[in-house]
Structure formats: C-alpha cells, structure tokens
C-alpha cells in the first residue's frame with residue numbers, strides 16, 4: 467500500500483512535469499514560431515561570432531567610431547570628429563534614421579539643441595579608446611552586457627523620466643554628423659506605439675523638422691498603429707503634411723506583417739504611393755516573445771499581395787538575412803535596407819541581390835552614421851556604379867528622394 471502510494475505520487479509528479487514542459491513549449495511555439503526557428507537564431511549568432519574576421523575583408527575591429535579614421539576614406543578633424551575625407555564618395559541618402567524618442571510620461575526633448583557629442587544607443591566613443599567595434603558581425607553583436615543593460619534602461623527612461631542620451635539625438639547634432647560624413651538627406655522614421663497618450667513621435671518630429679527649417683535634408687516620415695481602423699485616414703493626413711515613407715515595426719508594434727488586418731494600411735500606401743520600411747527580422751536583442759512576429763516567412767504575403775507598394779526590409783532581415791535574400795530575389799517590389807549587416811554579409815548581398823536593390827540606412831542614433839557607410843565603401847571599392855546606387859541612386863529612383 468505504502469509502496470503503491472509512493473509510486474503513484476512520483477508518477478503524478480512526473481506527469482505534471484511533462485505536462486508543464488509541453489504547456490510551456492506550446493506557449494513559446496506554434497505554427498507561427500517553430501522550435502527549429504528559435505534554434506536557428508542561436509545557431510546564426512554562434513556561427514557569425516566564430517566566423518568574424520575570416521571573410522574576404524579579414525579582421526575588421528576598430529577602437530570605437532573614431533577608430534574608423536584608420537580606414538582610407540576617413541580622418542579625425544581638429545575637433546577629433548570623424549569626417550569623410552575622400553572627395554570621390556557620392557553624397558548619400560540615408561533611408562533609415564530617427565530622432566530622440568520620448569513617449570508616455572517622458573518630457574519633450576528639445577530637438578533643436580546642439581550638444582558637444584552624441585550619446586549613441588551603442589555609445590562606442592564614450593571611452594578612450596572606444597569600445598571594440600567589429601564591422602564583420604551584425605552590428606548589435608557589439609553591445610557588451612553592460613551596454614545592453616544601458617540600452618534597456620535608456621528605453622525605459624524614454625517612457626518615464628526622459629533619457630539624457632535621447633536629448634542628444636537632435637536635429638542640429640544629426641545635421642552636423644551628416645555634414646561630417648557627406649550624407650545629404652536622411653529619412654526620419656517614427657514609430658506609432660499605440661499608447662494611450664504620449665504617442666506623437668510622427669507629429670512632434672514633423673513639427674520639429676519644419677521649425678528647424680530642415681525639411682530639405684531631413685525627409686519627414688510617418689507610422690500608424692497596425693490594425694487601427696483609422697490608419698488609412700491618418701496616412702492621408704500624414705501625406706498632406708509631407709511624409710515620404712512610413713515605418714512599421716513587427717516586434718515593437720506586435721503584429722504579423724501578413725495579418726489580414728494590415729490590408730487596409732497596405733492598400734492606402736499603394737494609393738498614396740507611400741513606401742513602407744519594415745523593421746525586418748529578428749535582431750536578437752529584443753524580448754524573445756516578440757521574435758515570432760519577425761520571421762521572414764510572415765512578411766512574404768504582404769510583399770506578394772501588394773505588388774504596387776514599394777517595401778524596404780530594414781536591416782536586410784537582421785539575423786534572418788539568409789531568408790531575406792530569396793524574398794528580394796523573388797519580388798521586384800522589395801529592396802533591402804542594409805543597416806546592421808557585417809561586411810562579409812554585405813558583400814554577399816551585393817553579389818546575390820545586386821546593387822540596385824540595396825539601400826543605405828544607418829539607424830542613427832543607434833550608431834554613428836559612418837559605421838554603416840564604412841562597410842558600403844569597403845564592399846564597393848573599385849565599383850563606383852554600385853557605390854552610387856547603394857548610397858544614393860536607388861533611393862532617388864525608387865522613391866524620388868532627389
């Protein structure tokens with residue numbers, strides 16, 4: 467009797483354990499997110515780390531953004547600012563930049579202030595020498611654990627007390643860096659978060675750009691809340707205010723790009739001739755529960771079903787770049803924003819997707835503008851037409867950003 471009771475209890479515990487295991491797993495995984503897809507992300511990170519420096523460009527590790535002055539195209543000027551010194555590099559159009567963010571309770575940022583230096587989200591020049599900056603890995607692999615903690619605190623501060631770093635992500639600071647790097651125009655992309663209040667980045671940034679009389683260099687961008695029935699009307703109103711592109715962010719806005727509820731937004735963008743830049747793929751540093759939204763297979767339906775909309779896959783799919791390449795090869799209305807990809811991967815994109823479908827974007831103020839520009843210069847050395855196309859020509863041709 468005693469023995470049977472014991473067996474019964476342990477059997478029940480074992481069963482409960484197994485049931486718990488499966489129920490946890492079924493929370494994490496579904497047809498939208500398979501266990502092998504989670505495993506593939508872990509494998510991608512490990513493979514990339516192991517192969518850094520073994521590609522055609524060798525080791526590409528610099529001492530912070532200032533360290534990029536060791537490259538042939540850059541130098542430090544007399545104020546120790548990194549500047550593009552090669553006169554032959556075409557003036558660029560950056561299709562993916564932001565200004566300082568403040569949402570919810572966070573006080574407004576003075577976007578017209580100029581400060582001594584920019585505190586990037588990866589603040590690689592805060593120390594001397596700067597943090598090790600590896601250009602041969604996906605760029606967010608350069609965040610140390612401490613830098614990632616700082617990033618998380620900064621993101622929280624942008625919702626509550628306000629972020630001191632974000633207060634340096636201003637219009638004059640961006641324009642000064644654009645001058646340093648010969649970047650003529652930058653597309654400024656807000657995100658509509660769907661918060662109950664304090665959620666007016668698009669309106670605030672449009673007003674700030676107008677107030678600073680910077681509209682010829684900072685192209686106004688918009689965003690809408692996925693699934694919001696008023697989104698098509700909002701898009702029309704934003705176009706009337708001069709926006710040139712919108713950003714949609716599946717992991718931050720928590721939607722599947724192929725959700726039928728998105729159709730009215732895509733239809734409106736088609737009618738308005740408004741390109742959509744998607745945050746593309748899993749970056750690998752966002753909360754894991756949001757990874758399921760950003761698999762490349764969930765973007766395909768939107769790109770396929772709305773052939774009259776120009777889509778840009780931001781970050782070229784980030785850590786899912788290998789699944790973004792076949793999409794770009796298959797669909798003429800999809801270009802890849804190159805921001806984030808390491809130099810070996812960028813070289814592969816150039817040969818497999820081609821120079822006419824790659825767009826220069828920097829994700830400023832996450833990183834210095836030159837962190838992406840330097841990689842373009844490396845992979846297009848001796849290829850002036852490809853260099854022009856990526857840095858400028860494609861944005862002019864596809865979106866009229868002349």
Ligand SMILES: [Zn+2]
Nearest residue numbers: 562564655829
């Ligand atoms: Zn972005």
